[in-house]
Amino acid sequence: MGTFERRNQSLNLEDKANWNEDPELIVVLLNIKRVREESCEDEFSGQREVYFEGGHVHKGMFSKGLMDGWGIFTHLNGLTYEGEFVRNIPTGRGKFTWPDGSTYSGGVVDGVRHGFGTHTCAKTGVSYTGEWSRGKRHGEGTVYYNESKTSWYKGDWVMNNREGRGERCYVTGNTYSGEWKCNVRHGEGTMKWLKLGQQYVGNWCEGLQHGKGTHVWIQKREGGLQYFQNNQYHGDFLHGQRHGHGVFYYAGGAIYEGEWKNNKKHGQGKLTSKNGHVFKGEFKDDKMMTPDLSGIRSPSLSGPDRILNIECLLRKIPQRKQDTECKQVEFVILQRDSQLRSIYSFYSRLGHSDCPHNTFLLSRLQFWCLLKDCSIHHRGITLTQINRLIPGNTGREIHSPFTSMLFHELLSSLIIIAFHIYSKDMKSQKNLLASCFSKLVTDDMLPNATKVKGFLFREPDFAAAAVTYVKECWEVFQVFCRVNTAHGEDKTMTCRQLLWMFKDLNFLDHHLTTGKLWEMITAGYQGDPENLTSHVDLEVTFLEFFEVLLGCAQVKCPVSDALEESRGRLSSESDALQTDAQTPSKHSQTMEDSTQFVMSQLIKSEDETPQQTEATEEDGLILQTSQHKFQLPSETLHRFFNHFFFPAFNHYLSVTRKTKNKLANEKKKTERHEE
Template sequence: MASKGRSKEKKGSKKEKVVEEPPPPPPDDKKEQEAEDYGDDKLMDEQSAEDQEPTKQPTPPPEPDEPSLAHLIVEHYEGEMVRGLYEGEGVAYFCGGHFYKGQFYKGMMHGRGTYTWSDGVVYEGDFTNNEITGKGLYHWPDSSTYEGEVLNGKRHGHGTFRCMASPASYTGQWKMGQRHGTGIIRYDTDGLSFYEGDWMSNKRHGYGVRRYRSGNVYEGEWANNNRHGQGIMRWVDLNQTYNGQWEKGVQNGHGDHTWYIRRLPGSQYPMRNQYIGDFLYGRRHGYGVILYANGSKYEGDWLDDKKSGRGIFTFKNGRIFEGIFVEDRMADYPEFVMDGTVTPDISEIRTRTPDPAGPNAGNLTSRSDDSHNTLGPSLTLDIDHLLNRCTDSEKEDELQQVMFVVLRHVTVLKKTYNFYSSLGHDASPDNTFIMTKLQFWRMLKDCRFHFLDTTLAEIDRILAVDKGATEIHSPLDKLLMREYLNHLITLSYHLYLEDCQESEQSTIAWCFDHAIRENIIPYGCDVQGNFLYEPTRAINALGYMDKCWQVYKSICTPSKFPPHDHTLKMRDFLFMLKDYRLINERLTSRRILEVLSADDPAAYDSETCNLELEMTFLDFFEALIGCAMIFVTEEVVKDPNTPRPSTVASHTQTTFSTTSRATTSRGA
């Protein structure tokens, strides 16, 4: 006699913990996701009261189990028979009030048919040797349905379950009656709340995207129904984003947390605070860097969400304090407040370089009215390494001339910074972004700085100041506006020093002005390359940035020369493609050289090639995309042996790579 059971799956859910950042989110906002998870999971719950978990814990969305066909005893049969066996079309009535109408073969239900249980459950579909196997449709008494593949009466393969008691539904892969594989569960009919990704034994496990009714979204790794591993969470209502490691639903490990504040009228600062560093159970703990909206910066130790231990605080005017912090305050100045939104009076605080007053001013008390910087606090220059090449009598005049160049071209400089820092990003509340090294590289290539007998890797070494060998070429380094200016001044000096006439009174200023006129003004903001110039390409490409970054680092080798940084040569890139068996009759060595030379003519001129040129990650990423456009043909896409991506991207994304829209186009 057929029997029908109820699922007793337990599906836990963790509260979404918002990292408490200044300003902290309201307590009610912190609890929203917990309530939302609870409400969504409860939509599909049909368990009896005695099976429910305590109300403080969210309950799972169960589905009715499939009835079995065990112990079939036929009481009556109507239909065709051959040699005493049921054959062809017929109707069989079983003990217990169940009956089957459909095809028979050699006395067994085989083919298409409909089986109806006495409690109202109905199955329509394929039968194989008295087993429900193939494709079919289940109907439960409450009007819930399952349509898809079945094996031995269990949902197995691909199918869709719809719960009529609520708007919830699941479409995806099943394994012996449980959600297992890739699938999407929708908690409403308008698509505002859903989870799409990997499942294991009815639990979110693997990689997936969870969108909540509030608009908040988590995308990343899951384990046992919890956010666990690498992932990014966007709190739309709180204007915050966290991208990093999670453990049991809480931020734990290394991460990047960004939160926005309302932009002040006339402000030139990107009004966002950003913390990059270690977290412990949802709080800043360990080593980390925080970039304040007004341009200030703290780098050092944290304890329980507060600055604690040794650290370096850089004020927005460029002055630096280095020392011990206790309870979020400078130990030597406990009454001094640093909230990142205003510039406090630092006249009584002993700071160190950069200070244009002189090389020995770092140990003196510095006052803002003594500063020779006329550019404003956001554009403070730090070019002591260049000024030290001048005589003491020339330093002040050199610095003054460089400031005049900045003021003369400040509109162009700000335009290029804002333009390139926005590439690959959604529009922000203030339309301002902090430039990354990847974007800076793109700007240098567009402005043809690499045409001057140098590579981006060599430029990185020129600009590397107090950086370790492993940090020189990171594409995710952040550049504030003043750091961007310092880099351009330093680079132009190294590239154009030999062209400077001896009659020029200010060598540094002449080189900088020459670079602006010859490189930035004529070529800036005309995005080249294979992906950043077009929004859709940028969206698709940046989704794979992190995996490509891991591949890039794995094949880089340390340089034989100081600072012994890890680099990749074009020859190594070709060998990598060969090892991965990507070189074929379409993607030939010549076509690869053409891809490499599209952005760097020094690589190949149709007759000779230079495979000893070094590649930064941008060069590597652009070349990969260019080769993929040749390698992936329509035949490759249609080939059943070609690996298929999941319904959601199976990669972990950085803050930069999780944008859904770029904000520029070629020739903008």
């Protein structure tokens, strides 16, 4: 038996599937140990099965003692190559199978991947189909980063790097189409953030927006309907932030043109309101420092949705300063217009099921929720006192949860609230109303709005079920309200009266004790809950009253009991459900669509290599939301209100009515006897 020492005595093969490095080759010495078919010639030809020293095996065609033609070579470490050979060199079409199960099928030159082929990694499921050059992805090709093929790149490659033009789809659904360099977005390109509803078209550098570009915030209604106008910025970017000169078109109609720094208006700029008012001056950290008010044509806060009712505050300011105060307040509103509208939109949808048009008026109940989320009632003023400050409402409307508020009425209320909270601390400010309002929005509202607290609105499906009991509970609330002599005929409820109500309804027991009930009543207030005198005379709104009831539902009707009752009810109704073709309506509501006003920032991130996970690669925007699960099923509400609370209230009314009738009859008898 002969050897290959006189000709090509070694064989080069790729040792493993390297994606981002030079291909590693192993050199196989081909000293023949034995040939299965005996041959008296050293240079045998034809089909042979040859065993080499070290344990390598080749089954296939030979020509003059060399592997030539189709064959299967198996290396001692488990690597196999099945394909074409030319004079001991794997060249032509072939398939590599590595010990870990990874495979490559396609063109091969000098023992390495070259030409067109497909590589699949057994461990990660990553696959690449396209052009190769000397063992590297080079040319046009497509890589899928997961087995479900929801994450992929299609485009140009240069020596294993995404470089040139290509399209990238991330597992989140976000997409980028444009130029690449060294695996990152670089050059002209378009990025779309699907869930955030945002899009950027322009220049990129090392994976970040850099140079000229346009960023659009696409605002959508529930049901997928898109608003006609969107927030849009066109101008300079630096390292992923608005920086340089640019124009911002606000969805509300206002326009800012000027200088930017680190995503904020900074330098000389011009802000034009929806109704044509122009503010020119120097901006610093998104605030106007030296406004030029000469371009304002009217001292009034005009516009159909900005007719403010703040006369009660203007009377406290010298008449010569009132016009300037109004203009400065309007300027603050213009600055925060899109954010305030988004807050209004978010809270006006709380408690509502899906609506294709997503158009609701803000109710007083939702307004109270906003104030509580922003901890306004911790600023030395109660929600009931705020009710009395809001202009335009009289009588029962003041405290009714059903009273609606238009957007300009919300603005008026917030300006008045801000003045009552901060006027003493900011009396030295040049523009008092604007300074107080700006502080309320910046310090209290923007950091806290949409982070829903409390029992009622925290979880959307539960809220949709709970609001169905609001009307009946409002009737109960009014029965136990008492006249507050300090405010004329104004009827309200105090913490003391709320505690007495539960006693009158015989609701207190070893589960719902007085101490536990008091903790629920005072949960939203600052101070020592054990100091009864500091809370007993505080007035509560209907929202606070209703959330105490929801807390009691959790105590009186534990989840396990409600679920047990639910099982029994479902069992008894199973036959009817099988023949009933109706499907229950679904209550769904997402906070994510309602937080578009949060000014997101782009953050730098590296695109994943095939060895990395999608989570490390996904670029994106910072979007802060607050979502909490409140595990109180609607079955608990049904059991509490229909089996406990409403029956107890009706019994109380019946007993009270009989007692009153009895006293009236006794009084009549006494009067007759005296006659």
